[in-house]
Amino acid sequence: MSLEEKVIEALNNIRPQLQADxxxxxxxxxxxxxxxxxRLTGACxxxxxxxxxxxxGVERFLKDTVPEVNExxxxx
Numbered sequence: 001m002s003l004e005e006k007v008i009e010a011l012n013n014i015r016p017q018l019q020a021d022x023x024x025x026x027x028x029x030x031x032x033x034x035x036x037x038x039r040l041t042g043a044c045x046x047x048x049x050x051x052x053x054x055x056x057g058v059e060r061f062l063k064d065t066v067p068e069v070n071e072x073x074x075x076x
Contacts, residue, residue: 003068004030010065011038014058018044025058034070036062050074 001009008027018024023044028037038058040050047053051074059072 003034003066006066007036007062007069010062011036011058013065014061017057018042018053023047023053028075034068036069036072037075038072039075 007030011025011027015024018040019042021043023040023042025038025040025044028039030036038054039045040047040054044050044053054072054074059069062069062072
């Protein structure tokens with residue numbers, strides 16, 4: 001399984017928690033520095049807590065699950 005496939009699988013595991021609050025995220029790309037670019041959608045797209053959700057929730061989960069991940073970056 002490629003690194004990108006591992007990241008997508010991990011993101012799919014966290015999506016139900018975001019969807020439970022009316023939000024979601026979509027994988028956009030993974031760059032050469034192992035930064036994962038995602039787009040927050042639904043309620044997450046306009047939520048003032050989105051940055052905290054992204055960094056303290058999604059990024060922490062991804063780094064624990066796929067240690068090669070450097071950072072999660074929000075794409076608008």
